[in-house]
Amino acid sequence: MEHTTAILLEVFIIFAAAQAGGWLARLVRLPDVVGQIVAGCVIGPSVLGWIAPSEPLEVLSEIGVVLLLFAVGLETRIEDVKRVGGSAFAVGVIGVIIPFVVGAFWAHSLGPDWPRSLFVAAAFVATSAGITASVLKQMGVLRATESRVILGAAVIDDILAMLLLGVVVAIQAGGSLRVGTLAVVAAEAIGFVVVVGWLGTWMMRRSSKWLDRANNPMAPLLAVLVLCLGLAWVSTRFGLAAIIGAFLAGMIASETHQRVQLEEQMQPLLVLLTPFFFVLTGAKIELAKLASSEALWMLLVATVLALLTKLAGGWLGAIKLGPRSALIVGIGMVPRGEVGIVVAALGLSAGVFGDQLYAVIIAMSLLTSVIAPPFLSLLLKNRDQGPEAKV
């Protein structure tokens, strides 16, 4: 009882600090997650020491990130990809390859072996669909061609990043980069994704009809939460991260006709539980590790590389829309956010990243999320006044 009460205070502090941080971030027009991570850094051991990571908080954080990636999956619709077709596919694929390759060479140049370097490179890959989508939504241009290319590419990008994450985690666990291992791991990851996606979609389509008959507005949510938690656990049995299973569960759930209702019902869960993930992420940053010219230099290089590689990938992929639209798409793909942070957190807990590299990757993810939105909104505003606005 006594101990649960102490945790209750930490739960309150984390939640309240996350709200304060999110509010301050919005004041300066930054995404909430930036404020929540900074809040975590402030109340964590690095500065105030009001909270310290513990097992119950880790579990809350894990449930939070599982639900977050489930919600990202829920927004990931196959139809959106199909509609924008080739450009989105090109942006997604090229926008993954360039940052991954450049990131791997950069990481390897710092000293780690190849398996570790590939793990670090995975943190360069995934665009944060959430941050970009929220900017596009705020600007009221969600239905413009560039927006649909960005969202479609973010879908492919997410799938590739998830796959890549599974592969690099397994390679790292294996510890060597043999082609045979790589092929087995990739086949296993792809097999898991394809089989679960195919079987799950088929089953969900059947149960989504059945759930309508349940005559309970919460029944579809309960069913997909069981699926989410179940696949999150199963994916760990395949050597993949729990969030990959949650993401797949979200994609499966997005195929039901209750998708819109589910997205709405997920909101309260996300606002209650994801702050634990972001605040704990921030609480794990050791500020002292960034306070050297070496670390700051590393951060500058990582951020510039992350920005330029993604911009180049997006621009090349979308070039047939015209150079200006390609630039909008490129900038729109820059924010990293959640997935980069998830990779860094996985890397830290798996012992792949040192504290300095972890701090640098988190800071890089934050900086890309902070730098891109203002440029994106500037380009979109000018676009609306130009002759090419009527899309």
Place this chain on the structure above:
Amino acid sequence: MEHTTAILLEVFIIFAAAQAGGWLARLVRLPDVVGQIVAGCVIGPSVLGWIAPSEPLEVLSEIGVVLLLFAVGLETRIEDVKRVGGSAFAVGVIGVIIPFVVGAFWAHSLGPDWPRSLFVAAAFVATSAGITASVLKQMGVLRATESRVILGAAVIDDILAMLLLGVVVAIQAGGSLRVGTLAVVAAEAIGFVVVVGWLGTWMMRRSSKWLDRANNPMAPLLAVLVLCLGLAWVSTRFGLAAIIGAFLAGMIASETHQRVQLEEQMQPLLVLLTPFFFVLTGAKIELAKLASSEALWMLLVATVLALLTKLAGGWLGAIKLGPRSALIVGIGMVPRGEVGIVVAALGLSAGVFGDQLYAVIIAMSLLTSVIAPPFLSLLLKNRDQGPEAKV
């Protein structure tokens, strides 16, 4: 990482078992909570041993019950009490006094000293507004006079039960029943409730206007969740249970004009997190302790007393509505459920209840929730066909 994965499996098992139990309960027309507690008993150490109570699970359970009592508070509106006036007040007060007094004498006759007996008696007191309301809602008679009396009385009943719980917990902690201590404890509890209720309502009315300007549909929910977690913790600093603060936060939040929206947004949180409370509650029942003729006899007596005392209190309080309506009100007040179980769980963790008494109280709460609904729906059905149906 490894450990978090193991907990993730338990989280999945608990959530899935709760859904299965709730579904089976609905099949035989019982409230979900009955099925969830039974599921907890089955997957817990008593039978299958698939899960075992641990600190992370206790924290999830605590957050679940805090949110549950917050939601109960959110349905507790002062206006409902005012509208049905005297009858509801009489039913609420008499319906608390009779079970409490009889329960205390019964408990004392079994051996415990008076402070412990009063604690046990507190488990006899609180009607489960949730169970009764869900039956009334299902029957489509929420606006009938009897329903409004039942709901109004459940409000007063809840407040008195919460107050009583605070008092008996503090008396138990003090260990003696001196009138001075009792007065101070009662004054502190009443003072906390009144000051927080008054100040909180005043502040919430102001911020509820301010929150509209936030232009974010989640802003009111975030604000009241901060309030809920904050008051839950503060109430523990006043020697009260965390759930009392959460209940007060809910009552404060029910005064805002975002109440309906908040009730809706709380649903996903409740369906995700309250199962952890009910399943863990069930997992703590030691079936072996009920497998004696002494325990079964104790259970029979406790259930009959709980049923008759509440029925008598409700009937006496509502007699001016006529004997048949008074009977409907009396039966409607019988289900215990959540609060009785919360008291038993508090009693177990505070060392007040032995395992046998805990098992008996839980089983008694379940039985009242199981026995009352069929009778209630039978009486309400006949009522609709009779001449007095036009209310």
